[in-house]
Amino acid sequence: MNAGPDAPQARRRLAPEARTPQILQAALEEFAERGYAGARMAAVAGRAGIAKGLIYHYFPSKDALFQATVHACTQPLFEEAERQLSGHAGSARELLGALVRMGYARISADQQERTLFRLIITEAERFPDLARFYREEMLARATAIARAVLRAGVAAGEFRPEVADMPGLAEVVLAPVLMASVWRMILGESDAPAPGVLRDAHLDLLLRGLSA
Amino acid sequence: MNAGPDAPQARRRLAPEARTPQILQAALEEFAERGYAGARMAAVAGRAGIAKGLIYHYFPSKDALFQATVHACTQPLFEEAERQLSGHAGSARELLGALVRMGYARISADQQERTLFRLIITEAERFPDLARFYREEMLARATAIARAVLRAGVAAGEFRPEVADMPGLAEVVLAPVLMASVWRMILGESDAPAPGVLRDAHLDLLLRGLSA
Amino acid sequence: MNAGPDAPQARRRLAPEARTPQILQAALEEFAERGYAGARMAAVAGRAGIAKGLIYHYFPSKDALFQATVHACTQPLFEEAERQLSGHAGSARELLGALVRMGYARISADQQERTLFRLIITEAERFPDLARFYREEMLARATAIARAVLRAGVAAGEFRPEVADMPGLAEVVLAPVLMASVWRMILGESDAPAPGVLRDAHLDLLLRGLSA
Amino acid sequence: MNAGPDAPQARRRLAPEARTPQILQAALEEFAERGYAGARMAAVAGRAGIAKGLIYHYFPSKDALFQATVHACTQPLFEEAERQLSGHAGSARELLGALVRMGYARISADQQERTLFRLIITEAERFPDLARFYREEMLARATAIARAVLRAGVAAGEFRPEVADMPGLAEVVLAPVLMASVWRMILGESDAPAPGVLRDAHLDLLLRGLSA
DNA sequence: TATGAATGAGTTTTCATTCAT
DNA sequence: CATGAATGAAAACTCATTCAT
Numbered sequence: 001m002n003a004g005p006d007a008p009q010a011r012r013r014l015a016p017e018a019r020t021p022q023i024l025q026a027a028l029e030e031f032a033e034r035g036y037a038g039a040r041m042a043a044v045a046g047r048a049g050i051a052k053g054l055i056y057h058y059f060p061s062k063d064a065l066f067q068a069t070v071h072a073c074t075q076p077l078f079e080e081a082e083r084q085l086s087g088h089a090g091s092a093r094e095l096l097g098a099l100v101r102m103g104y105a106r107i108s109a110d111q112q113e114r115t116l117f118r119l120i121i122t123e124a125e126r127f128p129d130l131a132r133f134y135r136e137e138m139l140a141r142a143t144a145i146a147r148a149v150l151r152a153g154v155a156a157g158e159f160r161p162e163v164a165d166m167p168g169l170a171e172v173v174l175a176p177v178l179m180a181s182v183w184r185m186i187l188g189e190s191d192a193p194a195p196g197v198l199r200d201a202h203l204d205l206l207l208r209g210l211s212a
Numbered sequence: 213m214n215a216g217p218d219a220p221q222a223r224r225r226l227a228p229e230a231r232t233p234q235i236l237q238a239a240l241e242e243f244a245e246r247g248y249a250g251a252r253m254a255a256v257a258g259r260a261g262i263a264k265g266l267i268y269h270y271f272p273s274k275d276a277l278f279q280a281t282v283h284a285c286t287q288p289l290f291e292e293a294e295r296q297l298s299g300h301a302g303s304a305r306e307l308l309g310a311l312v313r314m315g316y317a318r319i320s321a322d323q324q325e326r327t328l329f330r331l332i333i334t335e336a337e338r339f340p341d342l343a344r345f346y347r348e349e350m351l352a353r354a355t356a357i358a359r360a361v362l363r364a365g366v367a368a369g370e371f372r373p374e375v376a377d378m379p380g381l382a383e384v385v386l387a388p389v390l391m392a393s394v395w396r397m398i399l400g401e402s403d404a405p406a407p408g409v410l411r412d413a414h415l416d417l418l419l420r421g422l423s424a
Numbered sequence: 425m426n427a428g429p430d431a432p433q434a435r436r437r438l439a440p441e442a443r444t445p446q447i448l449q450a451a452l453e454e455f456a457e458r459g460y461a462g463a464r465m466a467a468v469a470g471r472a473g474i475a476k477g478l479i480y481h482y483f484p485s486k487d488a489l490f491q492a493t494v495h496a497c498t499q500p501l502f503e504e505a506e507r508q509l510s511g512h513a514g515s516a517r518e519l520l521g522a523l524v525r526m527g528y529a530r531i532s533a534d535q536q537e538r539t540l541f542r543l544i545i546t547e548a549e550r551f552p553d554l555a556r557f558y559r560e561e562m563l564a565r566a567t568a569i570a571r572a573v574l575r576a577g578v579a580a581g582e583f584r585p586e587v588a589d590m591p592g593l594a595e596v597v598l599a600p601v602l603m604a605s606v607w608r609m610i611l612g613e614s615d616a617p618a619p620g621v622l623r624d625a626h627l628d629l630l631l632r633g634l635s636a
Numbered sequence: 637m638n639a640g641p642d643a644p645q646a647r648r649r650l651a652p653e654a655r656t657p658q659i660l661q662a663a664l665e666e667f668a669e670r671g672y673a674g675a676r677m678a679a680v681a682g683r684a685g686i687a688k689g690l691i692y693h694y695f696p697s698k699d700a701l702f703q704a705t706v707h708a709c710t711q712p713l714f715e716e717a718e719r720q721l722s723g724h725a726g727s728a729r730e731l732l733g734a735l736v737r738m739g740y741a742r743i744s745a746d747q748q749e750r751t752l753f754r755l756i757i758t759e760a761e762r763f764p765d766l767a768r769f770y771r772e773e774m775l776a777r778a779t780a781i782a783r784a785v786l787r788a789g790v791a792a793g794e795f796r797p798e799v800a801d802m803p804g805l806a807e808v809v810l811a812p813v814l815m816a817s818v819w820r821m822i823l824g825e826s827d828a829p830a831p832g833v834l835r836d837a838h839l840d841l842l843l844r845g846l847s848a
Numbered sequence: 849t850a851t852g853a854a855t856g857a858g859t860t861t862t863c864a865t866t867c868a869t
Numbered sequence: 870c871a872t873g874a875a876t877g878a879a880a881a882c883t884c885a886t887t888c889a890t
Binding site for chain 4: 457458459460461462542544545546548549550555558559563584586590591592593595596597598599600602603604606607609610611612615617618621622623624625626628629630632633634
Binding site: 252253254264265268273274 | 862863864865866867
């Protein structure tokens with residue numbers, strides 16, 4: 001049609017290794033903004049700067065694209081936390097503080113993480129694979145980290161002995177961080193409870209509630 | 213065509229007061245199962261046992277039906293909690309325990325409440341009205357209750373003085389109950405962390421973390 | 425858009441009993457001209473003078489529409505032949521002549537019948553239902569008629585005894601009529617072997633080949 | 637990417653004389669299974685073990701490929717029959733029997749021939765060239781052979797004199813063989829009238845119907 | 849010669865909404 | 870008030886064809 005100066009840089013051939021993440025990033029944005037049903041393949045293509053059809057060269061259906069999108073962006077999620085956990089030298093209280101602060105900092109900073117979380121909440125019922133993925137790759141990893149900190153604290157005599165193996169406690173310890181994220185999803189940056197404020201109250205309650 | 217005895221309750225004229233809740237209930241079910249974009253007006257009509265067209269006599273659009281649906285089912289949500297709060301005579305620790313237990317019990321029992329919560333999470337970004345509604349009618353009411361309990365406990369000397377006015381603490385105290393609901397949404401009854409287990413850990417942490 | 429005098433007579437509500445055959449007729453024309461894969465639902469709608477969507481009100485898919493189309497137009501096919509068979513009083517030679525003449529006349533006249541036949545040939549491999557339908561509702565009926573005539577001729581002493589039960593003979597007797605139809609499909613009215621000419625040669629061969 | 641020993645014969649340069657029949661064979665299979673509109677160029681490439689793009693080096697369009705495909709596989713069709721005809725020494729009855737038997741044998745054996753015939757029936761309307769091709773290269777050759785046999789039989793006094801020049805008789809004589817092929821197309825090997833059975837009835841009718 | 853990434857027009861299908869009955 | 874036939878815009882998906890490599 002037109003090949004004017006604004007024309008969308010006609011037909012740039014890329015290796016699949018370069019194109020795939022580009023599409024996945026565009027898909028993440030679109031799915032995040034509109035949810036699964038609301039997302040349009042044409043919009044994904046638009047965001048990626050390619051033609052609709054090309055998406056189908058890489059993913060057989062909207063469904064497959066969605067699942068690939070979610071899977072693709074979980075890699076870096078827990079890496080930092082697990083690094084902190086294994087590399088930490090100081091007290092368990094300090095470690096707990098550092099991890100909680102990291103969690104709240106992420107909520108403030110990382111749009112993509114909230115987005116991912118929302119997609120899982122929203123679509124888990126229709127994509128059973130997603131629920132399994134959340135349970136195994138996200139919740140299990142997060143509670144494992146929390147449990148390790150609790151045990152370290154007990155071992156060091158900083159936390160009271162019962163918390164080492166109290167069922168459900170790891171989840172309860174995590175919950176406020178996750179809810180901070182949910183609130184931010186729902187209410188937006190301006191109206192949600194401020195992460196910094198939640199963090200301070202959360203740490204105050206935790207340190208008091210766990211210590212020996 | 214036929215209005216014989218087997219005809220599926222053909223063309224039964226009802227007063228608007230009777231039809232409206234029937235439609236809203238059907239809409240809640242459909243929106244809950246499919247989300248806003250995935251819900252079909254024809255399916256809402258089907259669930260309500262009426263023709264598609266009739267919905268438009270009562271609600272001007274899918275959008276309006278959705279908002280009415282969410283608004284309609286929040287009424288009974290906090291009534292019991294507020295009744296308990298104002299009618300309570302015993303210690304603040306007992307009151308806190310009773311309220312937390314009620315919260316977790318609801319998660320186990322009330323499908324509709326989780327459903328409502330999910331819809332808000334899912335659609336808040338596209339329906340700003342919904343976010344405002346959640347903030348004013350749900351989160352604000354819930355934190356007000358929590359804050360009242362904390363203050364009562366401080367006043368009675370059961371809780372340490374700082375918790376009376378610590379910003380964000382009411383939200384942190386509530387968060388694990390809400391996350392229990394979110395996990396149940398995502399993972400289903402069988403795979404989500406068990407509410408009873410979370411409840412016990414939660415109460416243990418709270419009572420220890422708040423007490424004077 | 426336009427509501428000029430040529431506008432396609434906006435939104436004319438019809439009872440399903442009236443609309444269904446209208447759509448089927450349009451579909452027959454379109455499928456006949458283009459085959460299954462080549463036919464466009466939009467074109468069917470256009471021929472029927474309705475909107476695309478309405479077709480899906482009556483038939484769940486292109487596939488279903490196609491099968492309904494073929495089924496719908498077989499009713500009148502063998503009625504006349506079967507009537508002639510049961511009502512005939514004269515000689516078997518005369519009956520055979522009348523039926524063969526009717527067959528060739530149909531090929532000349534009835535576009536729709538050729539069309540139907542072509543669709544079956546074309547699509548039978550992809551629609552196994554169609555093959556079964558052809559075998560049971562068309563070929564079986566046609567050979568039954570032919571066999572009845574042969575037996576009548578033997579009973580009357582007009583045909584030699586072997587032809588009463590010779591396997592495959594009914595099919596061989598019918599074949600030239602059907603091939604006349606196939607040739608007409610392939611070559612068109614002007615280039616195909618003329619039905620009248622084939623008919624005379626066919627009858628000559630038959631009467632000589634069958635007679636006692 | 638990799639050209640390791642397991643790679644599916646990556647990028648093997650072939651002379652056009654070798655590539656063309658490879659593509660045509662693949663195209664015949666694909667067109668046969670799916671018809672013209674249903675066939676996909678990618679599938680043709682896949683069957684031929686080459687990339688889509690390469691087809692366009694040899695044929696300018698799907699259309700051209702189709703026509704080339706049909707033309708390419710008619711060469712050997714009548715060669716044997718014409719050889720038998722010119723080389724035959726015995727009686728006309730024997731020659732007729734041999735040719736008819738050969739025809740039915742082909743139907744049983746040669747998938748490719750039925751396929752070709754189906755494509756012509758299916759697509760002749762949309763490809764006028766195909767109809768002309770069928771008329772000149774197939775039907776005309778076949779009737780010429782049949783007519784030659786009839787004349788030989790009359791000349792030898794085996795057949796009655798009228799059949800030497802009866803218009804349409806050659807076509808009628810051929811028709812059952814062709815219909816046997818059509819039935820086999822429609823109904824498949826298992827449900828179609830058995831070629832051997834048709835052959836015997838056909839010969840019986842012919843010899844009786846033609847003889848002096 | 850050969851590949852397969854890239855395009856985009858065209859197709860089926862869905863569904864909110866309207867409106868004749 | 871009530872129905873469901875009818876519309877049409879929009880969305881998922883397909884595939885012949887092109888072209889950078």
